[in-house]
Amino acid sequence: xxxxxxxxxIVGGGTAGWLxxxxxxxxxxxxEGQLAPNPLISILLIESPQxxxxxxxxxxxxxxxxxxxxxxxxxxxxxxxxxxxxKQGSQFVDWQQTPSxxxxxxxxxxxTLPVGVPDFNICPYxxxxxxxxxxxxxxxxxxxxxxxxFAPKFITTPEYSFVxxxxxxxxxxxxxxxxxxxxxxxxxxxxxxxxVVSVESASDGDIAAIVTAENGRISADLFIDCxxxxxxxxxxxxxxxxxxxxxxxxxxxxxxxxxxYAEAESAIAANTIATAQASGWIWDIGLPTRxxxxxxxxxxxxxxxxxxxxxxxxxxxxxxxKVADLLSPKKLMIKxxxxxxxxxxxxxxxxxAAGFIEPLEASALALVExxxxxxxxxxxxxxxxxxxxxSRINQSYLQHWQQIISFLKLHYVLSQRDDDxxxxxxxxxxxxxxxxxxxxxxxxxxxxxxxxxQDQLFPAASYQYVLYxxxxxxxxxxxxxxSLKRKAHELFQQNAQRVAKLRTGLPTVRxxxxxxxxxxxxxx
Amino acid sequence: MTQHVLLNSVDHHDxxxxxxxxxxxxxxxxxxxxxxxEFRSVQADFPIFFHKDSQTGxxxxxxxxxxxxxxxxxxxxxxxxxxxxxxALRRQPFLIGQQLIKEDGVERAHRVLHIDLDHPRVxxxxxxxxxxxFGGNSQLLDDMASLLETLHHGMQDAKQLVTELLALQLxxxxxxxxxxxxxxxxxxxxxxxxxxxxxxNLDAATxxxxxxxxxxQAIYMVLASxxxxxxxxxxKNQQLKQQQAG
Numbered sequence: 155x156x157x158x159x160x161x162x163x164i165v166g167g168g169t170a171g172w173l174x175x176x177x178x179x180x181x182x183x184x185x186e187g188q189l190a191p192n193p194l195i196s197i198l199l200i201e202s203p204q205x206x207x208x209x210x211x212x213x214x215x216x217x218x219x220x221x222x223x224x225x226x227x228x229x230x231x232x233x234x235x236x237x238x239x240x241k242q243g244s245q246f247v248d249w250q251q252t253p254s255x256x257x258x259x260x261x262x263x264x265x266t267l268p269v270g271v272p273d274f275n276i277c278p279y280x281x282x283x284x285x286x287x288x289x290x291x292x293x294x295x296x297x298x299x300x301x302x303x304f305a306p307k308f309i310t311t312p313e314y315s316f317v318x319x320x321x322x323x324x325x326x327x328x329x330x331x332x333x334x335x336x337x338x339x340x341x342x343x344x345x346x347x348x349x350v351v352s353v354e355s356a357s358d359g360d361i362a363a364i365v366t367a368e369n370g371r372i373s374a375d376l377f378i379d380c381x382x383x384x385x386x387x388x389x390x391x392x393x394x395x396x397x398x399x400x401x402x403x404x405x406x407x408x409x410x411x412x413x414x415y416a417e418a419e420s421a422i423a424a425n426t427i428a429t430a431q432a433s434g435w436i437w438d439i440g441l442p443t444r445x446x447x448x449x450x451x452x453x454x455x456x457x458x459x460x461x462x463x464x465x466x467x468x469x470x471x472x473x474x475x476k477v478a479d480l481l482s483p484k485k486l487m488i489k490x491x492x493x494x495x496x497x498x499x500x501x502x503x504x505x506x507a508a509g510f511i512e513p514l515e516a517s518a519l520a521l522v523e524x525x526x527x528x529x530x531x532x533x534x535x536x537x538x539x540x541x542x543x544x545s546r547i548n549q550s551y552l553q554h555w556q557q558i559i560s561f562l563k564l565h566y567v568l569s570q571r572d573d574d575x576x577x578x579x580x581x582x583x584x585x586x587x588x589x590x591x592x593x594x595x596x597x598x599x600x601x602x603x604x605x606x607x608q609d610q611l612f613p614a615a616s617y618q619y620v621l622y623x624x625x626x627x628x629x630x631x632x633x634x635x636x637s638l639k640r641k642a643h644e645l646f647q648q649n650a651q652r653v654a655k656l657r658t659g660l661p662t663v664r665x666x667x668x669x670x671x672x673x674x675x676x677x678x
Numbered sequence: 679m680t681q682h683v684l685l686n687s688v689d690h691h692d693x694x695x696x697x698x699x700x701x702x703x704x705x706x707x708x709x710x711x712x713x714x715x716e717f718r719s720v721q722a723d724f725p726i727f728f729h730k731d732s733q734t735g736x737x738x739x740x741x742x743x744x745x746x747x748x749x750x751x752x753x754x755x756x757x758x759x760x761x762x763x764x765x766a767l768r769r770q771p772f773l774i775g776q777q778l779i780k781e782d783g784v785e786r787a788h789r790v791l792h793i794d795l796d797h798p799r800v801x802x803x804x805x806x807x808x809x810x811x812f813g814g815n816s817q818l819l820d821d822m823a824s825l826l827e828t829l830h831h832g833m834q835d836a837k838q839l840v841t842e843l844l845a846l847q848l849x850x851x852x853x854x855x856x857x858x859x860x861x862x863x864x865x866x867x868x869x870x871x872x873x874x875x876x877x878x879n880l881d882a883a884t885x886x887x888x889x890x891x892x893x894x895q896a897i898y899m900v901l902a903s904x905x906x907x908x909x910x911x912x913x914k915n916q917q918l919k920q921q922q923a924g
Contacts, residue, residue: 309735673734677844678851678870 156538159375160195165350165364165387166380167201169212169326170505170522172333174378175199176225177526179341182533187226189342195533198374199337200366202349212329213241213426213439213516214321216265219314221523227336229313230674233667235332237325237441239422240307240663241265242300242318244515247429249565250624252573261290261623262301262425263515265319267615268293269645277599277618279642281630289622293645295652300424304656305666313675317656321516323426323439323446346372350381353391360500360537361387375537378529379503383510388493388503398491399559402583404452404576405434405512408486409465413445413473422663428514429468432574434461436468437513442667445473450488450512455576458485488512496551497544500537502529509555514562520611521554553607560588561612561620567592568624595621599628681795684775687809690793695771695818696805699763701753703770703799708744710766713832714839714896721903723752723761725910728840728849728870737840737849737870738833739900742910745856745864751913765829771797772822774830789830791823839893846884848876848897854907859915860922872900 162178164171175197183193222232232238243264250259270276270293280292290297296318300306306320337343348366356362363373364387379387388394400406423440434451449465462483470478492509496502504525511517528550532543566580567588584592591604600617621628661669683689699705709729712720717739720726724741731738741764743750752758775792778785793800806818815823843849850873854866877897880888888894 308732310730310732311735669734673736676730676735676737678849 156536157375158194158536159534159540161374162195162197162376162378163364163372163374164197164199164378164380166382166505166507167199167330167334168380168382168505169330169333169519170382170507171199171201171378171380172330172337173221173519173522174380174504174526174529175337175343176333176341177221177523178530178533179337179343180225181530183342184226184340187340189340193342196344197342198344198346198372200346200348200350200364200372203347212326212519213323213513215516215520215523216319216321217520217523218321219316221527223314225336226340227332228677230670232322232332233670233675236322236328237443238329239323239440239442239667240305240320240424241323241426241439241516242296242306242320242424243426245301245423245425245427246565246620246623247427249428249430249435249569249571251570261288261619262297263616263619263623264290264294264296264300264425265321266294266296267319267613268618269649270642271613271615274638274641274645275599275601275614276642276645277622278631278634279639280622280646281599281628283646284622290619293649295649295656298653299656299660302657303421303424303662304660305424305663307666308659308661309666309669309673310676312678317660323441325441350386353387355391361391375500376529376533376540377501379501379507380505382506383489385493385503385507387501388496388498388507392498392501394493394495394498394503396489396491396493398489399511400454400490402559402563402585403490403511404454404579405450406488406490407453407458407461408448408450408488408512409458409461409483410446410448410486411465411469411481411483413447413469413477413481415444416473419664422667424663426516430569430571431464431468432456432571433576434464435514436465438468438472440663442664447472448486450514452576455574455579492555494552495544495548496525497529497540497547500540502547504529508551511558511562514565515558515612517558517611521558524554524611525551550607550609554611556587557605557610557612560585560591561616563588564617564620565624568621568626595626595628597629598631679796682773682775682792683795684777685772685791685793685808687813687815691809692802693793693808694801694803694805695808696799696801697818699753699758699767701750704797705753705758705767706748706750707767708747708749709740709742710764711833711836712739712741712764712766713829713836714739714892714899715828715832715835716765717896717899717903719762720764721899721906723906723909724903725906726900726903727852728843729868730870736837737844739836739839740869742869742906745866745910745914751910751917754917755913765825765832769822769826769829770794771799772826774826789827791826838891839896842888842891842893843872843897846876846880848873850876856907856911856914858911858918860918862918871904872897874901 164175182195245262247260306318307316338345348368350364352365354363361377363371365371427438429436433455436449439446449461451461466478490511496508505522528547534540534543567584571577600614602614720741728737729740752761771794773792775790776787777790779788807816808819849870852871856864
């Protein structure tokens with residue numbers, strides 16, 4: 155049991171596999187851009203040439219900026235190679251109520267935290283102004299600016315720095331190609347294109363080796379399962395139970411299409427646009443060369459044909475009927491849920507091999523980054539150490555999944571939509587923990603004290619943006635200190651002034667991307 | 679307003695250009711672009727820093743004349759004529775344009791001389807003529823043409839210098855906090871200079887390469903020029919004193 159961890163084998167390429175390889179390699183094989191002369195560990199990635207990648211447009215969180223910077227990819231190169239654009243948050247359309255002729259409701263969940271965070275929770279001071287200004291507009295400069303299509307930075311802003319916080323929209327296929335190239339050429343990761351045919355156990359139950367079609371038996375001290383929904387090692391071989399979540403989050407199908415722009419210079423949306431449907435919702439992601447649009451729905455509530463007609467209707471409405479006629483949709487099956495552990499014996503699952511849920515808050519890549527970072531920074535020297543680290547990582551992993559499920563559910567249960575039983579079914583299946591939180595939030599605004607663990611993926615601010623975007627009613631506070639009311643007022647005013655100033659200076663997303671293609675972003 | 683046109687001896691036969699320096703001729707700027715071959719002359723009078731073009735985000739070296747927009751302290755203190763005259767200012771009202779010419783059926787871009795007809799240096803009565811009475815270019819025009827050629831190559835060279843500096847991570851941001859005699863504080867942000875720690879740690883091969891390119895000298899000229907900030911502060915203090923007295 156006290157054998158050293160030297161050889162790490164990652165099973166599966168795609169974004170999860172290559173991103174994991176890059177994060178571990180950057181931590182252990184590289185210093186200041188130079189490969190370590192005598193690294194203690196080696197990393198091998200096995201990718202089957204027979205398994206196609208899913209390859210639909212994807213969204214990332216702002217954490218991806220730090221991840222890319224850490225693994226040593228220039229932002230200019232990343233944007234140019236991956237058909238990437240900036241994502242400043244999510245815009246939720248028609249979630250609050252069923253749209254009736256011409257009246258649409260929408261709100262934003264921006265990536266920028268409210269003014270005052272972390273010292274001052276400004277939310278109670280906004281409650282009194284809720285009829286005149288939306289929460290997101292009052293507390294963040296990003297809501298109005300991103301909805302108007304402004305970029306989150308200037309051409310003079312250094313790589314990975316920002317005026318307004320952002321993540322990315324990107325072409326997942328191109329992203330994994332860039333990561334693969336970078337891992338092999340710069341980070342010392344070895345690559346084998348081969349198909350895994352079986353898994354061999356050691357006498358103690360650990361995974362001893364995987365057996366491949368061309369290269370035979372490949373042993374390792376630590377296996378990372380990035381094999382996607384099939385969960386080859388963690389699920390199939392080690393039999394870690396899968397905890398299905400379709401009883402809480404019903405969506406289990408998606409139909410995805412790529413929609414061309416009317417013109418090469420058409421405006422690019424600065425947020426993911428998520429438009430609620432009768433039994434699901436439609437994502438709309440703007441890349442520089444095309445949009446990625448998909449309908450995510452519940453097969454229990456809606457047939458594939460009806461889902462497809464709703465997707466066509468949306469595309470026809472936003473891009474024209476002619477465009478809609480040319481689409482060739484790709485169907486994806488989602489098995490909502492996660493495995494009870496991500497780290498079992500000498501195997502860690504990352505990405506869809508660990509779990510998957512609808513992309514409503516684009517949590518998939520964020521979880522890949524989080525998981526890879528955990529194992530990279532806590533990587534024990536010996537197999538024995540792995541068991542100690544595993545219990546810690548598994549606990550946080552479970553907490554993250556529980557929070558993701560609960561936070562996504564929040565988007566549905568506050569809706570007043572009544573155009574399909576789907577929405578009533580959501581309101582009838584509120585998990586107990588969320589029920590308790592909602593009754594508390596009727597009396598007081600969400601604060602970080604409401605969460606039992608510190609390192610949560612969604613801070614209180616995210617709950618505030620969604621709750622008040624959905625017109626949730628928290629009673630006004632009977633007493634607020636006059637000095638803090640003045641402070642809040644000042645922060646509201648400064649925010650409005652910054653918005654007015656930035657409106658006249660920031661480029662549009664399209665303009666900034668054109669300039670990045672011409673000149674690149676400055677490194678400092 | 680500017681009106682850039684291709685210079686020609688027919689339409690512009692009677693044009694003259696005023697060649698003296700001064701605020702009226704657009705020299706009331708707080709910095710102007712410069713380039714490595716000019717650094718030795720520039721650093722005798724002005725600090726040299728790097729600055730980003732607001733439209734492209736690209737770095738370029740600049741000679742500094744003041745602490746805020748339109749403040750040229752040398753001009754305002756009457757010593758402008760005694761300083762080095764940077765080519766980027768001396769070229770006015772001329773500029774380089776591009777013309778596409780077909781040569782053996784292939785289109786090539788040629789550099790041609792343009793003039794800004796709205797520039798205050800352009801006149802029909804004062805200054806020096808551009809064309810001789812019976813045809814041919816005046817000495818001034820020939821000098822300007824070669825100055826612009828030097829400037830063009832200088833700007834290309836400056837670009838190359840910046841590329842090298844960035845690749846070696848030799849540029850770093852500076853924030854200049856300046857306190858004047860009357861207690862007034864100025865902060866200059868958005869300027870960059872050489873990172874001396876990184877410079878001190880360059881290996882022999884890299885230093886040799888920089889030296890061969892002529893950039894090692896340029897780097898030390900930039901560092902040496904920093905002492906001119908003291909002179910700028912002196913000029914500013916002098917100006918404040920005069921304003922108080924006046």
